[in-house]
Amino acid sequence: MNAPESVDVVIVGAGFAGLTAAHDLVDQGYSVVVLEGRDRVGGRVFTGEIAGVKVDLGGTWVAKEHDAIRAIADQVGCTTVKQFAEGRSTLWLAGKRSTYKGTIPRLSPAALVNMTRIQMALDKLAKTIDVEAPCNSPRAAELDAISLEGWLDRKRARTTTRALMTIVTKVEFGCQTSDVSLLHMLRTIRAFGGFDHMLDAEGGMQDARYVETTQEIAVRYASLLGDRVHPNSPVRRIIQDADGVAVDTDTAQFRAEYAIVTTATEHRAGIEFEPALPEKTQGLIRSWGLGALSKAFVAYDKPFWRADGLSGEALTDTGTVFITFDVSPSPNGPGVLMAFCDPRVFDVHQPETRKAQVVKQLTDLYGPEAARPIDYIDHCWNTDSFARGGPNPVVGPYATTRYGSVLTEPHGRVHWAGTETAGEWTGSMNGAVLSGQRAADNVARLLPATEPLDRKGAYS
Numbered sequence: 001m002n003a004p005e006s007v008d009v010v011i012v013g014a015g016f017a018g019l020t021a022a023h024d025l026v027d028q029g030y031s032v033v034v035l036e037g038r039d040r041v042g043g044r045v046f047t048g049e050i051a052g053v054k055v056d057l058g059g060t061w062v063a064k065e066h067d068a069i070r071a072i073a074d075q076v077g078c079t080t081v082k083q084f085a086e087g088r089s090t091l092w093l094a095g096k097r098s099t100y101k102g103t104i105p106r107l108s109p110a111a112l113v114n115m116t117r118i119q120m121a122l123d124k125l126a127k128t129i130d131v132e133a134p135c136n137s138p139r140a141a142e143l144d145a146i147s148l149e150g151w152l153d154r155k156r157a158r159t160t161t162r163a164l165m166t167i168v169t170k171v172e173f174g175c176q177t178s179d180v181s182l183l184h185m186l187r188t189i190r191a192f193g194g195f196d197h198m199l200d201a202e203g204g205m206q207d208a209r210y211v212e213t214t215q216e217i218a219v220r221y222a223s224l225l226g227d228r229v230h231p232n233s234p235v236r237r238i239i240q241d242a243d244g245v246a247v248d249t250d251t252a253q254f255r256a257e258y259a260i261v262t263t264a265t266e267h268r269a270g271i272e273f274e275p276a277l278p279e280k281t282q283g284l285i286r287s288w289g290l291g292a293l294s295k296a297f298v299a300y301d302k303p304f305w306r307a308d309g310l311s312g313e314a315l316t317d318t319g320t321v322f323i324t325f326d327v328s329p330s331p332n333g334p335g336v337l338m339a340f341c342d343p344r345v346f347d348v349h350q351p352e353t354r355k356a357q358v359v360k361q362l363t364d365l366y367g368p369e370a371a372r373p374i375d376y377i378d379h380c381w382n383t384d385s386f387a388r389g390g391p392n393p394v395v396g397p398y399a400t401t402r403y404g405s406v407l408t409e410p411h412g413r414v415h416w417a418g419t420e421t422a423g424e425w426t427g428s429m430n431g432a433v434l435s436g437q438r439a440a441d442n443v444a445r446l447l448p449a450t451e452p453l454d455r456k457g458a459y460s
């Protein structure tokens with residue numbers, strides 16, 4: 001091992017949280033290194049290619065209000081495209097296919113009344129949640145003592161309401177309604193701007209995506225940091241004493257005044273801390289594990305479903321695929337459908353079987369033309385060899401009130417960032433950026449003052 005390199009701050013993780021923290025510190029004149037365990041930057045954003053079109057295998061959409069991530073994308077010259085949502089959406093529930101307009105599917109009058117009642121109750125409760133400190137919310141203990149499923153039982157949710165709520169927890173967290181506490185669900189609804197905003201394309205969380213892909217934003221943003229970013233550098237150990245921190249990878253040691261760890265809460269467990277983390281933080285790591293989610297993309301000559309008046313958006317409670325979206329680059333083709341897949345019945349299979357499952361379901365949803373794809377790819381986040389998981393932590397009953405208070409509490413010289421530690425927009429790319437900004441501000445306040453570099457000077 002070479003002599004340790006010394007910087008002001010070591011940042012662990014080159015997702016949006018880590019890259020933002022690094023930029024903010026560099027802008028203020030501090031020296032940083034970013035250590036990333038994977039061979040690429042971006043973390044939970046990752047680009048794939050199908051039929052010559054770049055697609056987002058992980059994080060995809062931004063809402064209009066996502067100013068923080070949008071500012072970075074603007075800085076590096078990436079451009080949004082509205083999520084295609086024209087036409088009717090498709091619903092496959094209990095073996096029956098139908099189409100509908102708007103956010104809530106066309107249901108029988110009784111099912112619609114039930115769904116609307118549950119949604120209104122969730123929105124009302126979500127308004128009482130303190131997103132920054134959910135354990136301080138007025139009824140936190142009571143709301144955290146029950147799973148979403150337990151609450152749906154209590155509210156006499158009908159089968160259809162349960163099926164739709166399961167689709168929501170599968171896509172937001174990568175889990176079932178029984179796995180997540182009501183409090184965590186409410187925090188997410190609040191952080192995502194309300195139930196409709198969470199699920200809507202037009203004007204909601206799925207409003208727009210990036211032509212160049214979201215990982216391309218991260219790649220370009222990381223390139224501005226030059227050789228401060230070290231891929232293939234999993235951090236194994238962080239030792240701290242009164243003088244600073246020593247951060248070990250397999251091949252190098254870095255010394256710094258402070259460290260900012262931006263991994264998902266679960267992946268903090270991959271690092272040995274000396275002195276050891278307090279019991280409450282260890283409990284957080286144990287109980288805030290990521291869910292699991294997989295995505296498939298199927299390409300066709302043209303987005304043929306549009307000619308049938310369909311938006312390419314579908315919800316289904318049967319089989320592997322549970323949501324689809326149209327992410328075609330143009331009406332002239334190729335047509336590309338993005339399908340969210342349930343990892344429990346998807347990841348175990350070989351690629352050919354996975355493809356056959358997805359194509360069969362798309363054929364049920366969109367007709368015989370869907371049986372003739374020209375290309376296919378998928379990505380199973382829970383089988384990644386490093387930092388595996390899904391979109392967000394599955395936070396079960398009691399885990400927020402027991403451990404949530406330490407989400408951002410520094411461990412001496414080690415500070416925490418990552419989308420999980422954000423308040424507003426927690427669980428999104430925008431939340432990741434906001435968390436990186438917060439951690440960088442907090443650490444900069446502890447460091448000796450410097451002459452801020454102008455932006456051009458900082459990166460030269």
Ligand SMILES: Cc1cc2nc3c(=O)[nH]c(=O)nc-3n(C[C@H](O)[C@H](O)[C@H](O)COP(=O)(O)OP(=O)(O)OC[C@H]3O[C@@H](n4cnc5c(N)ncnc54)[C@H](O)[C@@H]3O)c2cc1C
Nearest residue numbers: 013015016017037043044059060061235418419428429432
């Ligand atoms: C399938 C999927 C769909 C999603 N859809 C959306 C969406 O449409 N819109 C949206 O806003 N968000 C979406 N998200 C969530 C969004 O991608 C994340 O919130 C965001 O990218 C998290 O950024 P982060 O920097 O906090 O964490 P990450 O991106 O996870 O970055 C943390 C980094 O730390 C690294 N790391 C872990 N352990 C170590 C270690 N020991 N040493 C060194 N490095 C380490 C990891 O490899 C990773 O690169 C989705 C996520 C997934 C998986």
